[in-house]
Amino acid sequence: QITLKESGPTLLKPTQTLTLTCTFSGFSLNTDRVGVGWIRQPPGKALEWLALIYWDDDKRYSPSLQGRLTITKDTSKNQVVLTMTYMDSVDTATYYCARDTYDMLTGFPRYYFDYWGQGTLVTVSS
Amino acid sequence: QSALTQPRSVSGSPGQSVTISCTGTSSDVGTYDYVSWYQQSPGKVPKLIIYDVSKRPSGVSDRFSGSKSGNTASLTISGLQAEDEVDYYCCSFAGRYTSLVFGGGTKLTVL
Numbered sequence: 001q002i003t004l005k006e007s008g009p010t011l012l013k014p015t016q017t018l019t020l021t022c023t024f025s026g027f028s029l030n031t032d033r034v035g036v037g038w039i040r041q042p043p044g045k046a047l048e049w050l051a052l053i054y055w056d057d058d059k060r061y062s063p064s065l066q067g068r069l070t071i072t073k074d075t076s077k078n079q080v081v082l083t084m085t086y087m088d089s090v091d092t093a094t095y096y097c098a099r100d101t102y103d104m105l106t107g108f109p110r111y112y113f114d115y116w117g118q119g120t121l122v123t124v125s126s
Numbered sequence: 127q128s129a130l131t132q133p134r135s136v137s138g139s140p141g142q143s144v145t146i147s148c149t150g151t152s153s154d155v156g157t158y159d160y161v162s163w164y165q166q167s168p169g170k171v172p173k174l175i176i177y178d179v180s181k182r183p184s185g186v187s188d189r190f191s192g193s194k195s196g197n198t199a200s201l202t203i204s205g206l207q208a209e210d211e212v213d214y215y216c217c218s219f220a221g222r223y224t225s226l227v228f229g230g231g232t233k234l235t236v237l
Contacts, residue, residue, distance in 0.1 A: 049225070060226075062226075116172060
């Protein structure tokens with residue numbers, strides 16, 4: 001059974017750094033050709049892709065947020081960590097982590113998310 | 127990279143078919159067949175319903191189908207049911223640097 005779960009602070013002040021952890025089970029970033037990504041959704045608004053990290057440590061970032069984002073993995077703990085610096089009220093959103101997989105024939109990512117975490121609401125307010 | 131363009135809302139009567147468009151550019155939808163669609167009920171987690179433009183994950187109803195023409199991808203829902211009245215988002219690969227871009231979302235109303 002594949003599961004993902006986000007954890008981290010629910011409330012931050014402006015300019016603080018957000019650190020979110022995605023803990024997953026049912027697959028491995030060490031032995032499986034998969035990736036884990038982060039997507040966020042402000043209240044009442046659309047989904048926005050943030051970052052991805054793959055089994056081979058290939059990292060991708062949203063160009064609009066690249067300077068503020070860092071994504072890392074800890075394969076021993078089955079975790080992926082996202083940090084976002086200089087948080088602002090516009091960053092208030094539900095943050096999801098989700099799994100991407102690889103096409104074994106082409107050797108390329110599939111670029112879709114088949115399993116998602118439940119999401120965690122992060123509020124930025126002074 | 128701008129978000130993909132979706133209509134804010136679409137509607138249809140029970141039993142009818144509706145199509146939701148997702149317009150991108152030659153840098154994303156027009157070049158790559160990595161278009162996916164997600165269904166999201168209020169307060170719930172997005173659910174993958176279409177990937178690789180037109181493929182359905184196991185367990186997804188065959189009432190959902192996807193296609194692409196040029197820079198525009200489309201999601202068609204046939205035999206509309208009340209339970210289809212939720213939000214739908216498209217997503218496309220946009221190259222090695224940008225990677226992924228979502229659409230603005232479409233709210234489907236079943237009349």
